[in-house]
Amino acid sequence: MTDFLCTEIRGRIGFVTLNRPKALNALSHDMIRAMAAALADWRDDPNVLGVVLQGAGEKGLCAGGDIRYFHEAISAGRTDIMDFFTDEYKLNYAIASYPKPYIALMDGVVMGGGMGISQGAALRIVTEATRMAMPETAIGLFPDVGGGFFLANLAGHLGEYLGTTGIVFGAVDACEIGLADVVLPRASLPALCEHLAAGDWSDSEAVLDAARTFCRESLPPAGLAPGKLAPLRSVIDEHFGLADMPAILRALKAEPRCEYSGWAQETEDLLRTKRSALMVCVSLEQVRRARKLSLADELREEWLMMRSVFNLDGRTGAEGVEGIRAMVIDKDHHPRWQHSTIEAVTPEDVARFFDGERRGANHPLRDLGE
Numbered sequence: 098m099t100d101f102l103c104t105e106i107r108g109r110i111g112f113v114t115l116n117r118p119k120a121l122n123a124l125s126h127d128m129i130r131a132m133a134a135a136l137a138d139w140r141d142d143p144n145v146l147g148v149v150l151q152g153a154g155e156k157g158l159c160a161g162g163d164i165r166y167f168h169e170a171i172s173a174g175r176t177d178i179m180d181f182f183t184d185e186y187k188l189n190y191a192i193a194s195y196p197k198p199y200i201a202l203m204d205g206v207v208m209g210g211g212m213g214i215s216q217g218a219a220l221r222i223v224t225e226a227t228r229m230a231m232p233e234t235a236i237g238l239f240p241d242v243g244g245g246f247f248l249a250n251l252a253g254h255l256g257e258y259l260g261t262t263g264i265v266f267g268a269v270d271a272c273e274i275g276l277a278d279v280v281l282p283r284a285s286l287p288a289l290c291e292h293l294a295a296g297d298w299s300d301s302e303a304v305l306d307a308a309r310t311f312c313r314e315s316l317p318p319a320g321l322a323p324g325k326l327a328p329l330r331s332v333i334d335e336h337f338g339l340a341d342m343p344a345i346l347r348a349l350k351a352e353p354r355c356e357y358s359g360w361a362q363e364t365e366d367l368l369r370t371k372r373s374a375l376m377v378c379v380s381l382e383q384v385r386r387a388r389k390l391s392l393a394d395e396l397r398e399e400w401l402m403m404r405s406v407f408n409l410d411g412r413t414g415a416e417g418v419e420g421i422r423a424m425v426i427d428k429d430h431h432p433r434w435q436h437s438t439i440e441a442v443t444p445e446d447v448a449r450f451f452d453g454e455r456r457g458a459n460h461p462l463r464d465l466g467e
Contacts, residue, residue: 099127103153104135107294109146110304111139118154123163124210126181132214133188140196147198147304149290150214157205157228159214164236168421171407182241182403183461185210186396189243190465193217193392198305200293202286203227203277208265213242216276217392220308223268224283225318229276232263234372237420237432238406239380239399245387246395251275253330254337256384261342261377262367269324279309282318332357342368342378342439374436375416376406379450386451393466394455400462401453410453 101117113132115122139145152158162185170178192199192214201218203211208230215221223229231240231248240248240260248256251274258264271277281289289311298304326333336348346368352361368377383402387395408415414435423432436442456463 099125099131101125102128102131104131106139106145107290108296109144109298110290110293111135111145111148112290112294113148113150114153115151115159116153118152118156120163121156121160121206122152122154122158122211123160124185124214125163125166126184129181129184129188133184133191136188136191136195145197146298146301147200147293147308148195149200149202149293150218151202151286151290152204152211155205157211157226158201158203158207159209159211160206161209161211162242164421164425167407168418168426171415171418176409178407179400179404179409179461182400185213185242186400186462187465189213189217190393190396193243194466195219197301198308200305200308202289203229203271204283204286208232209240210242212244212247212276216243216247219305220279220312221271221277222279222281222286222289222308222312223271223277224281224286225268225321226283227268227271227277228265229267229271230263230265231260232265234261234263234376234380235420236424237373237376237416237418237434239376239383239402241399241403243392243396243399245383245399246390246392247276249384249387249390249395253334255326255330255333256387257337257381258333260380260384261337261372262364263372264367266326267322267324268318269321270326273324273327279312280318280321281312281315285315329357329360332360336361336364342381342442345381346439369439373416373420373432373434374439375434375442375446376420377439378442378447379406382447382451391466393462396465397455397460397462398451398453400460401455402450404453405450 103114198219200220201215204224248260268280349361349365406417
């Protein structure tokens, strides 16, 4: 329990409520540790048959990690920031491997770290208010918290597209591409929680069945925005399946079909002017490498990558510090990225993010999943 996270047992269900609405429920280190402790306690508690994750406030479940803390810690010369990521990635893995039904109410803003504590759920529920993304390249980071893994497992080359552009999408798209399971009206979420808390469930499977049945039998949300990704699937695969980012950008610029020309121009402009050139290239490589990795290995990889993105290895430049400064701290929206263009990023620049030892003796996640 912290000031920003509440845990309680109601009936046979453990409820985790992120309670930092003024900061869009951004995850602090204390919140991560408290959540991990609650899940560990409930894991072996026979009185708890399932877990529900929810966010307090109207704006949504969770906008991500506490990036202001990242900036402050690195600017002060502290290296204990990596303890944050160690504990966060352990939590991500614990959720994905949890033996009891973990139900994520992915309402409102669900981005970055919010995706990390949701994508491993047994049931991922979105609403008409859901706004989902992995937007890290806009602030000089990459899609971590297992993002490489769950993006890599999307069909075709959607993972490369979503990971590099960081575009925001809604409930219909989330369900259609496999990042959510069902849509429920936002107004029905309290009733679902009460239904689960009040039930006399025989076992954990009955809890999950009850949640699925409740969603299936509920009326669909009114005014649900249609998806935008399905009509683009073929052109996304065509472009984002190319060899590297320069090739992708050339293809976008040369897109000859009028029905796709607007999307292609917007995507090229976004990647060139609104994202870190280095991290766009790193994220493309990350997703492609993750297709051959388990979740545990991908989280180990991401931990090493995070050391590089904050220049804690002394070799790569602190791209993340500059991005957070420009977009969140000073809000001048003019980050001084290390590379002025995507074409200026070399293969060696990218390779430095992936040359660490995932199972090295000093890696704090070396035994994850074993």
